[in-house]
Amino acid sequence: MSLLENTKILNLPVVISLVIGVFATLAPGSLILFYFNEDLFRSLDLSKVLIISCALTLPSLLAPYVISIVSETGGHAQRKSVAEIDHLSLLTIHGMNTGLNIYAALTASYFFNLQFKTFLIIYISVTVISIFSEVYQSAKRKRERESNSLDT
16 A cells, blocks of 8 residues: 555544644653653553553643533533534644643753652643633633524
């Protein structure tokens, strides 16, 4: 098979999911572990590194995502309304945001020689800001939907 034929059989949503998964969870989590405890990173096998990476990064991805789902369904998470949501789009947006937040906190830690505790404070603060931003955006979308329904 040629390269062109291989690219035709690729499923774009799967590719996007894999890229975001690596960018937002596996790579930054591994980098956190490597930067702050290189000995532990080297002593663990790959599966343990991946599990720790996910444990470090998934909360900051899933919290805004869940808020998005709740706001899109209006707090009534029925099967039909949840199925109508573009989950890939939401996960892509939140994954990119999470990855950039983690990389920014790691960059600050590297350049200012910060300890893990300080990194965690920055990381949690940025995650909380991201959550509040999502709550604000959700409230804004809700007001717009309500004003549009009143106009019609």
